[in-house]
Amino acid sequence: MEAHQLALSLPTTLAAASEARHQAVDAIAGWGLGLGTEVVHAAELLISELVTNAVQYAGTGSVSLAVCLDEAILRIEVCDTSPVLPQPALPDADSEGGRGLFLVAALADRYHAEPTETGKRCWAEIDLTSKPSQEVACFLPFQRS
Template identity: 65%
Template sequence: MEAHRLTLSLPAAPPAVTAARHKAVEAIQGWTADLGSEVVHTAELVISELVTNAVRYAGGGHISMTVRLTEAALEVDVCDTNPALPQPGLPDEHSENGRGLFLVAALADRYGAEPTPTGKRCWAQIARATGPGRRITVPLPLQRSRS
């Protein structure tokens, strides 16, 4: 059962990252669910990374973001028009970028990407439960890029 939902259509331009993050956090905090600050802060970081990737690789046009609160999780979907699926990995130590999906993997309880008829959808789920029982796992192996 879905309790709350926010859907945004944004231009694939850098200001979209800030707009998506602020609108999502404002909506999440307005929902009457007691999510706790850890879930809200995690969502804020995950949204920033997923929208940044969409802006960077969408090739113009628009991106869409949906944030849903279900009984079990806060779910974030970001869609763009580029059909190429992301390849998570560790960049070399001199790279200025390439760590976004590593952060999403570390912060979210589940994440993934899948093709859509118009591009791709990258998603993440953040469990509503927090505290000592919450485990953060990173799927391995991650390969450092050699560029």
């Protein structure tokens, strides 16, 4: 399978996740690979959660998104300027947020967060050769790889 990729620099605004989702889904559809709605919807949600977290914690720094399909792996990477790695915790029942990393854990076949020279990189991968499981398992901390 031919490699395809998209790279975006995103504003650190509330609209960043929406912009990233739309541009990435358009790009994935434009690759013409017929990945299927389950894969595209999973990628869309992963992008949304990872970009939202980056914008929330990057402050005024930069946020970038890279989506790459190489062989049978769809990889989503979001980089930001905060050196603080995600620390998932169980949210209170009344909390409006705090569930994003659980969604990442449930949707991705592999995911990780790692420091970079300028902040951090959070990534998630969807293995296109694996069959969807009926079980959803979440592993903490956000260090599964």
